[in-house]
Amino acid sequence: MFMHPARPVPHKAMKILLPDKCRRDAGPGPVTVEALLSELGFDPIEVIVSRNGMLVTEDAVVGNDDEIRIIRIAHGG
Amino acid sequence: MVHTAGHGITPRCDTCGEPAVYRERTTGRHFCKNHFIADVEGRVLETIRSRNLIAPGDHVAVALSGGKDSTALLVILSKVLPGVGPVRLTAITIDEGIAGYREDTVRSADTLVARYALPHLTVSFPDLFGGTLDAFLAGREPEACSVCGILRRKALTVAAERAGATKLATGHNLDDEAQSVFMNVLRGDLPRLVRDSGSDSQGRFIPRIKPLMFVSEKEIAVYLMLHGMWADLPECPYAVHALRGEVRRMLATLESRHPGTMLNLMKSKAKIEAQCGGLLEDEAVHRCRECGDPCSGEICQLCTLKKTLR
Numbered sequence: 001m002f003m004h005p006a007r008p009v010p011h012k013a014m015k016i017l018l019p020d021k022c023r024r025d026a027g028p029g030p031v032t033v034e035a036l037l038s039e040l041g042f043d044p045i046e047v048i049v050s051r052n053g054m055l056v057t058e059d060a061v062v063g064n065d066d067e068i069r070i071i072r073i074a075h076g077g
Numbered sequence: 078m079v080h081t082a083g084h085g086i087t088p089r090c091d092t093c094g095e096p097a098v099y100r101e102r103t104t105g106r107h108f109c110k111n112h113f114i115a116d117v118e119g120r121v122l123e124t125i126r127s128r129n130l131i132a133p134g135d136h137v138a139v140a141l142s143g144g145k146d147s148t149a150l151l152v153i154l155s156k157v158l159p160g161v162g163p164v165r166l167t168a169i170t171i172d173e174g175i176a177g178y179r180e181d182t183v184r185s186a187d188t189l190v191a192r193y194a195l196p197h198l199t200v201s202f203p204d205l206f207g208g209t210l211d212a213f214l215a216g217r218e219p220e221a222c223s224v225c226g227i228l229r230r231k232a233l234t235v236a237a238e239r240a241g242a243t244k245l246a247t248g249h250n251l252d253d254e255a256q257s258v259f260m261n262v263l264r265g266d267l268p269r270l271v272r273d274s275g276s277d278s279q280g281r282f283i284p285r286i287k288p289l290m291f292v293s294e295k296e297i298a299v300y301l302m303l304h305g306m307w308a309d310l311p312e313c314p315y316a317v318h319a320l321r322g323e324v325r326r327m328l329a330t331l332e333s334r335h336p337g338t339m340l341n342l343m344k345s346k347a348k349i350e351a352q353c354g355g356l357l358e359d360e361a362v363h364r365c366r367e368c369g370d371p372c373s374g375e376i377c378q379l380c381t382l383k384k385t386l387r
Binding site for chain 1: 086087088096097098099100102107145294295297298299302303307309312325329330332333
């Protein structure tokens with residue numbers, strides 16, 4: 001029987017929703033939330049992050065097709 | 078403890094092993110939703126008890142702007158105060174008249190108060206001072222926070238008095254308090270630096286209390302998010318002019334690189350307060366010769382400011 005050669009599963013980009021509501025893709029990871037924030041220029045003290053709708057800590061590892069939302073917390077008032 | 082789920086790795090709560098939603102940076106401790114909420118509420122209750130901020134029979138006016146800090150304050154007080162004893166709560170809201178900003182937060186405050194079925198009293202700058210903050214600040218925007226601070230302090234006092242409150246609670250958090258310590262050092266303002274953080278009335282007004290003073294801004298945001306009460310509200314348009322904004326960014330960077338910086342600032346303040354607070358507390362209290370309010374000079378800040386408002 002003919003077998004198709006195994007093809008690597010393509011990595012998908014992470015989808016990131018930024019505080020200003022802009023969307024962008026990031027590499028497939030894996031990467032810690034803290035490293036991702038640093039790459040994007042955010043201070044972890046000033047934002048919180050959710051992955052696929054659930055809050056995650058800065059040492060959580062994200063990647064592949066995760067949907068990441070970054071929320072800025074410093075508003076005053 | 079970590080757990081691999083799907084494509085990522087989710088650290089786990091150090092107490093129960095559920096997925097962690099928050100990591101305390103100083104200790105590295107992880108919290109799940111339930112243990113995080115219990116930790117925040119426990120810390121607020123401990124602050125109230127250890128500093129005698131609220132006693133059974135008190136009527137607490139909660140300064141509710143509708144922003145995140147005051148929203149969290151109202152929610153947390155509603156939950157923890159039954160542990161203190163019979164205490165009444167009344168929400169008070171100040172509408173300064175800041176176009177494009179305050180409308181949203183006032184709406185948010187109205188919704189919250191309706192949800193908790195609390196008495197709600199709103200006073201506005203036009204009612205009290207004859208004009209909006211926007212009108213007062215035309216051409217003097219860089220002074221926004223000092224002008225607003227003086228007017229707002231008076232408005233809160235008036236609202237708390239109208240409510241018949243015995244305490245006035247504000248949503249100042251750990252970040253706010255650490256920023257204030259730093260700003261008072263930068264300004265060389267020792268009397269203000271050593272003023273009691275938890276209750277700064279010095280017996281002259283309805284005592285002001287800050288039950289969230291040991292809860293960080295980030296913890297407040299996470300707390301609201303976990304309660305489905307996070308609202309992406311606009312930032313005050315005048316915030317860009319404030320020294321506080323620069324100090325906030327500086328301290329956030331320091332806290333990020335050196336976890337515990339903000340708490341250490343508070344500890345430093347407490348030590349200075351313990352050493353020399355008594356030397357400055359007896360500063361003479363006068364009555365403003367124009368309005369009769371307590372003040373440190375002959376004319377209070379509000380009457381001095383009013384002369385310059387158009």
